[in-house]
Amino acid sequence: MFFIGKNTVVAVGILCLCSSASIAQENPPQKNNTIVAYQSLVIEDDIVHLSIFDSNTIQAIVSTEDTNAINYIDDIHEVCSHHWDNKAFDPYLDGGSYTNFEVTFKEEHFSPPVQHEMYVTSHYGWRNGRAHKGIDIDLETGDIVNTILDGKVRYVGNRGGYGKIVIVRHYNGLETLYAHLSDYLVEENEIVMKGQPIGKGGVTGNARGSHLHMEIRYHGKSIHPEYLLDFENGAKIRCEKSIVTKKWMTPSKHTSKRKSKIKVLKVFSEEKNTARVFKDPGADDIYVVKKGDTLYAIAHRYNMDVGDLCHKNEISHTATLNIGQKILVN
DSSP: OEEEOTTOOEEETTEEEEETTEEEOOSOOSSOOOEEEEEEEEETTEEEEEEEETTSOEEEEEETTSHHHHHHHHHHHHHTTSSOOSSOSOTTSSOOEESOEEEEOSSSBOOOSSSSOOOEEEOSEEETTEEEOSEEEEOOTTOEEEOSSSEEEEEEEEEGGGEEEEEEEETTSEEEEEEEEEEEOOOTTOEEOTTOEEEEEOOTTTOSSSEEEEEEEETTEEEOHHHHEESSSSSEESOSEEEEOGGGGOGGGSBTTSOOOOOOBOSOOTTSOSSOOEEOOOGGGEEEOOTTOOHHHHHHHTTOOHHHHHHHHTOOTTOOOOTTOEEEOO
16 A cells, blocks of 8 residues: 655556545546556545556546545444454354344445356355355456445455455445455455455365355344345346345245345335344353254253254254354254
8 A cells, every 4th residue: 555645646557646636537448447456545644546457557446535435434434333353253243133124225236246247156045954145156266356335344364164255344234255265455444445356266265166255244144145236237236225134144045056036125014113123142042062062962952943953053954063153042
Protein backbone atom coordinates (compact mmCIF):
# COMPACT_ATOMS: atom_id res chain seq x y z
CA MET A 1 0.00 0.00 0.00
CA PHE A 2 1.38 3.44 -0.91
CA PHE A 3 1.16 6.50 1.36
CA ILE A 4 1.06 9.79 -0.53
CA GLY A 5 0.80 13.42 0.53
CA LYS A 6 -2.41 15.18 -0.35
CA ASN A 7 -0.95 17.52 -2.95
CA THR A 8 1.39 14.97 -4.52
CA VAL A 9 0.74 14.16 -8.18
CA VAL A 10 1.19 10.49 -9.09
CA ALA A 11 1.11 9.11 -12.62
CA VAL A 12 0.95 5.37 -13.18
CA GLY A 13 0.29 4.35 -16.76
CA ILE A 14 -2.46 6.73 -17.83
CA LEU A 15 -3.91 7.41 -14.36
CA CYS A 16 -3.20 10.76 -12.68
CA LEU A 17 -4.10 11.47 -9.07
CA CYS A 18 -4.11 15.24 -8.66
CA SER A 19 -5.63 15.35 -5.17
CA SER A 20 -7.68 13.21 -2.82
CA ALA A 21 -10.82 14.91 -4.10
CA SER A 22 -10.05 14.40 -7.78
CA ILE A 23 -9.56 10.91 -9.24
CA ALA A 24 -9.28 10.85 -12.99
CA GLN A 25 -9.36 7.88 -15.30
CA GLU A 26 -8.50 8.48 -18.93
CA ASN A 27 -9.19 6.06 -21.76
CA PRO A 28 -10.54 3.15 -19.68
CA PRO A 29 -9.82 -0.26 -21.18
CA GLN A 30 -12.37 -1.20 -23.80
CA LYS A 31 -11.23 -4.58 -25.04
CA ASN A 32 -8.90 -6.23 -22.59
CA ASN A 33 -10.21 -5.52 -19.09
CA THR A 34 -9.18 -8.56 -17.10
CA ILE A 35 -8.01 -7.53 -13.64
CA VAL A 36 -4.71 -9.17 -12.74
CA ALA A 37 -4.00 -7.42 -9.44
CA TYR A 38 -4.91 -4.39 -7.37
CA GLN A 39 -3.25 -1.66 -5.37
CA SER A 40 -4.48 0.60 -2.58
CA LEU A 41 -3.31 4.18 -2.13
CA VAL A 42 -3.66 6.15 1.08
CA ILE A 43 -3.68 9.89 0.46
CA GLU A 44 -3.51 11.26 3.99
CA ASP A 45 -6.75 9.97 5.50
CA ASP A 46 -8.37 8.91 2.21
CA ILE A 47 -8.16 5.42 0.73
CA VAL A 48 -8.21 4.85 -3.03
CA HIS A 49 -8.51 1.30 -4.40
CA LEU A 50 -7.03 0.63 -7.85
CA SER A 51 -7.54 -2.30 -10.20
CA ILE A 52 -4.61 -3.26 -12.44
CA PHE A 53 -5.70 -4.62 -15.82
CA ASP A 54 -3.62 -6.89 -18.01
CA SER A 55 -3.44 -4.03 -20.51
CA ASN A 56 -1.28 -2.22 -17.91
CA THR A 57 -4.06 0.30 -17.37
CA ILE A 58 -4.91 1.21 -13.79
CA GLN A 59 -8.46 2.18 -12.94
CA ALA A 60 -9.57 3.91 -9.74
CA ILE A 61 -12.49 1.95 -8.34
CA VAL A 62 -13.51 4.36 -5.64
CA SER A 63 -12.32 7.21 -3.47
CA THR A 64 -13.60 7.74 0.04
CA GLU A 65 -14.32 11.33 -1.01
CA ASP A 66 -17.47 9.84 -2.53
CA THR A 67 -20.43 10.44 -0.18
CA ASN A 68 -21.96 7.00 -0.70
CA ALA A 69 -18.62 5.32 -0.04
CA ILE A 70 -18.24 7.27 3.18
CA ASN A 71 -21.74 6.24 4.31
CA TYR A 72 -21.02 2.60 3.46
CA ILE A 73 -17.78 2.68 5.41
CA ASP A 74 -19.60 4.19 8.41
CA ASP A 75 -22.08 1.30 8.28
CA ILE A 76 -19.22 -1.19 7.96
CA HIS A 77 -17.51 0.21 11.05
CA GLU A 78 -20.81 -0.08 12.94
CA VAL A 79 -21.37 -3.78 12.18
CA CYS A 80 -17.69 -4.48 12.85
CA SER A 81 -17.93 -3.10 16.38
CA HIS A 82 -19.54 -6.34 17.62
CA HIS A 83 -18.03 -9.85 17.69
CA TRP A 84 -15.01 -8.71 15.68
CA ASP A 85 -12.24 -11.30 15.89
CA ASN A 86 -9.38 -11.85 13.43
CA LYS A 87 -8.39 -15.18 15.01
CA ALA A 88 -11.74 -16.96 15.35
CA PHE A 89 -13.22 -18.58 12.27
CA ASP A 90 -16.66 -18.12 13.84
CA PRO A 91 -16.79 -15.42 16.54
CA TYR A 92 -20.53 -16.00 17.08
CA LEU A 93 -20.20 -19.25 19.02
CA ASP A 94 -21.18 -21.52 16.13
CA GLY A 95 -24.46 -19.93 15.17
CA GLY A 96 -27.50 -18.72 17.06
CA SER A 97 -31.11 -19.46 17.88
CA TYR A 98 -33.56 -17.54 15.76
CA THR A 99 -36.93 -17.40 14.08
CA ASN A 100 -37.03 -15.06 11.09
CA PHE A 101 -34.88 -12.02 10.44
CA GLU A 102 -34.49 -9.39 7.73
CA VAL A 103 -31.49 -8.76 5.47
CA THR A 104 -31.31 -5.36 3.75
CA PHE A 105 -29.24 -4.38 0.71
CA LYS A 106 -28.38 -0.89 -0.58
CA GLU A 107 -27.97 -1.79 -4.23
CA GLU A 108 -29.66 -3.87 -6.91
CA HIS A 109 -26.59 -5.80 -8.08
CA PHE A 110 -23.65 -7.49 -6.46
CA SER A 111 -20.21 -7.85 -8.01
CA PRO A 112 -19.57 -11.34 -9.42
CA PRO A 113 -16.89 -13.10 -7.34
CA VAL A 114 -15.26 -14.32 -10.56
CA GLN A 115 -14.48 -12.40 -13.73
CA HIS A 116 -16.21 -14.72 -16.14
CA GLU A 117 -19.64 -16.29 -16.35
CA MET A 118 -20.70 -17.61 -12.96
CA TYR A 119 -21.29 -21.35 -13.29
CA VAL A 120 -22.44 -23.03 -10.08
CA THR A 121 -21.13 -26.61 -9.99
CA SER A 122 -22.50 -27.54 -6.55
CA HIS A 123 -25.35 -25.92 -4.67
CA TYR A 124 -26.12 -25.26 -1.01
CA GLY A 125 -27.53 -28.40 0.58
CA TRP A 126 -26.96 -31.98 1.74
CA ARG A 127 -24.02 -33.62 -0.06
CA ASN A 128 -22.57 -37.07 0.53
CA GLY A 129 -24.01 -37.33 4.02
CA ARG A 130 -22.89 -33.91 5.23
CA ALA A 131 -23.84 -30.25 4.95
CA HIS A 132 -22.51 -28.21 2.05
CA LYS A 133 -22.95 -24.72 3.49
CA GLY A 134 -22.21 -22.69 0.37
CA ILE A 135 -22.00 -22.91 -3.39
CA ASP A 136 -19.11 -23.91 -5.65
CA ILE A 137 -18.33 -21.68 -8.63
CA ASP A 138 -16.11 -22.83 -11.46
CA LEU A 139 -12.75 -21.13 -11.97
CA GLU A 140 -9.13 -21.88 -12.85
CA THR A 141 -6.21 -21.73 -10.43
CA GLY A 142 -4.87 -18.19 -10.41
CA ASP A 143 -8.15 -16.54 -11.44
CA ILE A 144 -8.91 -13.35 -9.52
CA VAL A 145 -11.60 -13.61 -6.82
CA ASN A 146 -13.53 -10.42 -5.92
CA THR A 147 -15.56 -9.42 -2.89
CA ILE A 148 -19.25 -9.22 -3.84
CA LEU A 149 -20.06 -6.18 -1.66
CA ASP A 150 -18.34 -3.38 0.24
CA GLY A 151 -16.97 -4.57 3.55
CA LYS A 152 -14.07 -5.12 5.92
CA VAL A 153 -11.79 -8.15 5.93
CA ARG A 154 -12.24 -10.02 9.21
CA TYR A 155 -10.30 -13.24 8.64
CA VAL A 156 -7.43 -14.30 6.39
CA GLY A 157 -5.90 -17.73 6.89
CA ASN A 158 -5.87 -21.47 6.32
CA ARG A 159 -8.81 -23.45 7.70
CA GLY A 160 -8.87 -27.25 7.38
CA GLY A 161 -10.96 -28.43 4.45
CA TYR A 162 -11.58 -24.84 3.33
CA GLY A 163 -7.89 -24.32 2.58
CA LYS A 164 -6.89 -20.68 2.24
CA ILE A 165 -9.87 -18.45 2.95
CA VAL A 166 -10.84 -14.79 3.19
CA ILE A 167 -13.90 -13.72 5.20
CA VAL A 168 -15.39 -10.27 4.62
CA ARG A 169 -18.03 -8.67 6.83
CA HIS A 170 -20.44 -6.34 5.02
CA TYR A 171 -22.45 -3.24 5.94
CA ASN A 172 -25.66 -5.27 6.46
CA GLY A 173 -24.12 -7.72 8.93
CA LEU A 174 -23.62 -10.53 6.44
CA GLU A 175 -20.25 -12.20 6.08
CA THR A 176 -19.02 -13.80 2.86
CA LEU A 177 -16.43 -16.57 2.88
CA TYR A 178 -14.18 -17.32 -0.11
CA ALA A 179 -12.37 -20.68 0.10
CA HIS A 180 -9.80 -22.92 -1.67
CA LEU A 181 -7.75 -19.84 -2.62
CA SER A 182 -4.19 -20.13 -3.87
CA ASP A 183 -3.15 -16.66 -2.66
CA TYR A 184 -4.39 -13.69 -0.66
CA LEU A 185 -4.60 -10.12 -1.99
CA VAL A 186 -5.88 -8.44 1.18
CA GLU A 187 -5.04 -8.26 4.87
CA GLU A 188 -7.17 -8.47 8.00
CA ASN A 189 -8.99 -5.25 8.98
CA GLU A 190 -8.69 -3.83 5.45
CA ILE A 191 -11.68 -1.95 4.03
CA VAL A 192 -12.62 -3.38 0.62
CA MET A 193 -15.01 -2.11 -2.02
CA LYS A 194 -17.46 -4.12 -4.10
CA GLY A 195 -15.61 -5.82 -6.94
CA GLN A 196 -12.18 -5.43 -5.37
CA PRO A 197 -9.84 -8.43 -5.76
CA ILE A 198 -9.27 -10.23 -2.47
CA GLY A 199 -7.53 -13.43 -3.58
CA LYS A 200 -6.74 -15.89 -6.34
CA GLY A 201 -8.58 -19.13 -7.01
CA GLY A 202 -6.99 -22.48 -6.31
CA VAL A 203 -7.37 -26.02 -4.95
CA THR A 204 -6.21 -25.65 -1.35
CA GLY A 205 -7.95 -27.62 1.38
CA ASN A 206 -10.36 -30.41 0.52
CA ALA A 207 -11.02 -29.32 -3.06
CA ARG A 208 -11.55 -31.74 -5.92
CA GLY A 209 -10.44 -29.61 -8.81
CA SER A 210 -10.12 -25.85 -8.91
CA HIS A 211 -13.23 -23.95 -7.88
CA LEU A 212 -14.38 -21.18 -5.56
CA HIS A 213 -16.37 -22.26 -2.52
CA MET A 214 -18.41 -19.25 -1.37
CA GLU A 215 -20.59 -19.01 1.72
CA ILE A 216 -22.88 -16.30 3.07
CA ARG A 217 -23.20 -16.21 6.85
CA TYR A 218 -25.11 -14.21 9.43
CA HIS A 219 -24.06 -14.42 13.07
CA GLY A 220 -22.14 -17.58 12.21
CA LYS A 221 -25.09 -19.31 10.55
CA SER A 222 -24.93 -20.17 6.85
CA ILE A 223 -27.59 -18.80 4.49
CA HIS A 224 -28.42 -20.30 1.10
CA PRO A 225 -26.53 -17.88 -1.23
CA GLU A 226 -28.97 -18.36 -4.09
CA TYR A 227 -31.87 -17.27 -1.88
CA LEU A 228 -30.38 -13.77 -1.61
CA LEU A 229 -28.45 -13.51 -4.88
CA ASP A 230 -29.17 -14.45 -8.48
CA PHE A 231 -26.02 -15.98 -10.00
CA GLU A 232 -27.64 -16.61 -13.39
CA ASN A 233 -29.20 -13.30 -14.49
CA GLY A 234 -26.87 -10.35 -14.31
CA ALA A 235 -25.61 -10.67 -10.73
CA LYS A 236 -28.86 -9.30 -9.31
CA ILE A 237 -29.73 -9.00 -5.64
CA ARG A 238 -33.13 -10.63 -5.47
CA CYS A 239 -34.77 -8.15 -3.11
CA GLU A 240 -33.89 -4.96 -1.25
CA LYS A 241 -35.30 -6.53 1.90
CA SER A 242 -35.45 -10.32 2.28
CA ILE A 243 -36.82 -12.31 5.21
CA VAL A 244 -34.54 -15.23 6.00
CA THR A 245 -36.29 -18.21 7.58
CA LYS A 246 -34.93 -21.44 9.05
CA LYS A 247 -35.47 -23.23 5.73
CA TRP A 248 -32.85 -21.05 4.06
CA MET A 249 -30.33 -21.62 6.86
CA THR A 250 -30.60 -25.41 6.95
CA PRO A 251 -28.58 -27.36 4.32
CA SER A 252 -30.41 -30.61 5.14
CA LYS A 253 -33.59 -29.09 3.63
CA HIS A 254 -31.85 -28.77 0.24
CA THR A 255 -29.69 -30.86 -2.07
CA SER A 256 -26.39 -29.77 -3.55
CA LYS A 257 -27.22 -31.56 -6.82
CA ARG A 258 -29.71 -29.00 -8.10
CA LYS A 259 -30.83 -25.43 -7.56
CA SER A 260 -33.60 -25.03 -4.99
CA LYS A 261 -36.88 -23.43 -6.00
CA ILE A 262 -36.44 -19.83 -4.90
CA LYS A 263 -39.32 -17.73 -3.64
CA VAL A 264 -38.12 -14.79 -1.59
CA LEU A 265 -40.20 -13.88 1.45
CA LYS A 266 -40.45 -10.07 1.51
CA VAL A 267 -42.58 -9.59 4.65
CA PHE A 268 -42.87 -11.41 7.94
CA SER A 269 -45.61 -14.03 8.06
CA GLU A 270 -48.73 -12.85 9.86
CA GLU A 271 -48.52 -15.61 12.43
CA LYS A 272 -44.95 -14.64 13.31
CA ASN A 273 -43.80 -11.80 15.50
CA THR A 274 -42.84 -8.96 13.19
CA ALA A 275 -39.89 -8.03 15.38
CA ARG A 276 -36.51 -9.33 14.31
CA VAL A 277 -35.49 -12.23 16.55
CA PHE A 278 -31.90 -13.39 16.69
CA LYS A 279 -29.86 -14.18 19.76
CA ASP A 280 -26.63 -15.95 20.54
CA PRO A 281 -27.08 -19.42 22.08
CA GLY A 282 -26.83 -19.60 25.85
CA ALA A 283 -24.90 -22.10 27.93
CA ASP A 284 -27.93 -24.42 28.14
CA ASP A 285 -28.09 -24.62 24.33
CA ILE A 286 -24.55 -25.90 23.82
CA TYR A 287 -22.70 -29.04 24.86
CA VAL A 288 -18.89 -29.05 24.73
CA VAL A 289 -17.51 -32.38 23.56
CA LYS A 290 -15.36 -34.28 26.07
CA LYS A 291 -13.07 -37.27 25.69
CA GLY A 292 -15.05 -40.42 24.90
CA ASP A 293 -18.22 -38.62 23.81
CA THR A 294 -20.25 -39.94 20.86
CA LEU A 295 -23.21 -38.50 19.03
CA TYR A 296 -25.38 -41.29 20.37
CA ALA A 297 -24.34 -40.60 23.97
CA ILE A 298 -24.94 -36.86 23.61
CA ALA A 299 -28.34 -37.41 21.98
CA HIS A 300 -29.36 -39.83 24.77
CA ARG A 301 -28.23 -37.36 27.44
CA TYR A 302 -30.52 -34.67 26.06
CA ASN A 303 -33.39 -37.01 25.14
CA MET A 304 -32.87 -36.34 21.44
CA ASP A 305 -32.95 -38.47 18.34
CA VAL A 306 -29.49 -38.83 16.78
CA GLY A 307 -30.88 -37.74 13.41
CA ASP A 308 -32.33 -34.56 14.92
CA LEU A 309 -29.02 -33.82 16.65
CA CYS A 310 -27.13 -34.26 13.38
CA HIS A 311 -29.54 -32.05 11.44
CA LYS A 312 -29.44 -29.35 14.11
CA ASN A 313 -25.65 -29.27 13.86
CA GLU A 314 -25.53 -29.95 10.10
CA ILE A 315 -23.19 -32.91 10.48
CA SER A 316 -23.27 -36.54 9.37
CA HIS A 317 -24.12 -39.31 11.85
CA THR A 318 -20.65 -40.72 11.08
CA ALA A 319 -18.88 -37.42 11.81
CA THR A 320 -15.82 -37.53 14.07
CA LEU A 321 -16.18 -35.41 17.19
CA ASN A 322 -13.29 -33.33 18.47
CA ILE A 323 -12.63 -32.53 22.12
CA GLY A 324 -13.81 -28.98 22.77
CA GLN A 325 -16.22 -28.98 19.82
CA LYS A 326 -19.51 -27.19 20.51
CA ILE A 327 -22.73 -29.09 19.80
CA LEU A 328 -26.14 -27.40 19.73
CA VAL A 329 -28.55 -29.43 21.82
CA ASN A 330 -31.55 -27.07 22.21
